[in-house]
Amino acid sequence: MGSSSTRDLAGTFRHAVEDYIYAMTDAGIDVSIDATYRPVKRSYLMHWSWRIVNDGLDASRIPTLAGVDIEWEHPTKAESIKSASDMVAALSIRRLRTRPALRSQHNFGLAIDMAISWNGTVFVKDARGTLVRIDTMPRTGMNRQLIAVAASDGVKKDYGGNKDVPLWSNNGR
Incomplete structure (x- = not known):
């Protein structure tokens, strides 16, 4: 079995993810964690x-x-x-659009899969505490403004485009 708990993430990445998730939920964004650590x-x-x-x-x-x-x-x-x-x-990977990696940042507690969504305009605090207005589409984890907020916390969006939509990690892979 794997984990969907942020407690199973490694060191400073865990804190970065928890800060980012707090900022999103505080702004009214729905966050659903699917996976963190994966053996x-x-x-x-x-x-x-x-x-x-x-x-x-x-x-x-x-x-x-x-x-x-x-x-x-x-x-x-x-x-x-x-x-x-x-x-x-x-294993709940039927809808996965890309081949699951044999080794990934999930194996080290340095990745998280999340479904993210919201309605309307939201204001999310970045790592410096600045409120960032997010009013562009899509209203998912693929939103470029939200991705920039995450990067300020040290959480990077998978750069593989729409292939692995829920993946965030310490290095974008």
């Missing part, structure tokens, strides 16, 4: 199951990972795909 074994399962389902990867080509007892290859290709599809659903 390497979970990343492995996410990566390879998604690849079988979405990239058509041959299950027999998947390398093993110590401590993960799984048979990717089944008697037929259809059965391998069905089992991988079941895992993709169980």
